Amino acid sequence: AQSVTQPDIHITVSEGASLELRCNYSYGATPYLFWYVQSPGQGLQLLLKYFSGDTLVQGIKGFEAEFKRSQSSFNLRKPSVHWSDAAEYFCAVGPYNQGGKLIFGQGTELSVKP
Amino acid sequence: NAGVTQTPKFRVLKTGQSMTLLCAQDMNHEYMYWYRQDPGMGLRLIHYSVGEGTTAKGEVPDGYNVSRLKKQNFLLGLESAAPSQTSVYFCASSPRDAANNEQFFGPGTRLTVL
Numbered sequence: 001a002q003s004v005t006q007p008d009i010h011i012t013v014s015e016g017a018s019l020e021l022r023c024n025y026s027y028g029a030t031p032y033l034f035w036y037v038q039s040p041g042q043g044l045q046l047l048l049k050y051f052s053g054d055t056l057v058q059g060i061k062g063f064e065a066e067f068k069r070s071q072s073s074f075n076l077r078k079p080s081v082h083w084s085d086a087a088e089y090f091c092a093v094g095p096y097n098q099g100g101k102l103i104f105g106q107g108t109e110l111s112v113k114p
Numbered sequence: 115n116a117g118v119t120q121t122p123k124f125r126v127l128k129t130g131q132s133m134t135l136l137c138a139q140d141m142n143h144e145y146m147y148w149y150r151q152d153p154g155m156g157l158r159l160i161h162y163s164v165g166e167g168t169t170a171k172g173e174v175p176d177g178y179n180v181s182r183l184k185k186q187n188f189l190l191g192l193e194s195a196a197p198s199q200t201s202v203y204f205c206a207s208s209p210r211d212a213a214n215n216e217q218f219f220g221p222g223t224r225l226t227v228l
Binding site for chain 2: 004009032034036041042043044045046049090094101102104105106107
């Protein structure tokens with residue numbers, strides 16, 4: 001079965017601390033992987049995506065993610081969190097060659113302590 | 115460019131009432147999608163469209179119908195609303211180019227069914 005698991009429902013970090021959000025996927029074909037961010041009351045904004053090439057991808061707002069095929073993971077990281085990073089983060093997986101249908105994880109809500 | 119817009123932003127219905135949610139995109143994207151977002155469940159695909167005049171079922175299509183009469187518009191209909199359809203609904207679009215199938219999201223419609 002195709003699925004995306006984000007094991008952490010809610011994470012709290014202090015401002016300036018590092019962040020890692022976990023994402024594991026199960027997908028039968030070559031995956032196309034995404035991280036989206038959703039601020040309260042807003043739609044989803046793409047942070048970064050990976051299909052092939054360098055397994056460490058850089059995104060917007062200082063985020064990066066590393067694809068590890070052997071672990072079926074695509075974890076999101078940021079070296080120093082800012083208060084404005086407080087939001088909900090979604091990992092998603094989809095096919096490369098079809099209608100772009102994505103399977104989303106349950107989301108991880110990030111809170112930032114001052 | 116306005117991107118993806120959704121109408122209305124909020125709506126309260128009584129059980130059994132009908133309504134239509136409108137999604138419009140001005141990016142000339144071929145693919146359009148309707149998702150619902152419920153707490154702890156991420157986004158789930160309701161219906162999608164790979165082009166004008168075509169629609170297909172997603173993961174949770176029951177109780178919903180869609181139409182794509184024009185390339186830029188994708189309508190989601192609830193013929194007889196039920197409390198279980200209380201949710202936040204997101205529309206998204208993406209280009210056909212498989213190398214760039216990032217989905218662009220609208221701001222969402224918050225629907226409450228009493």
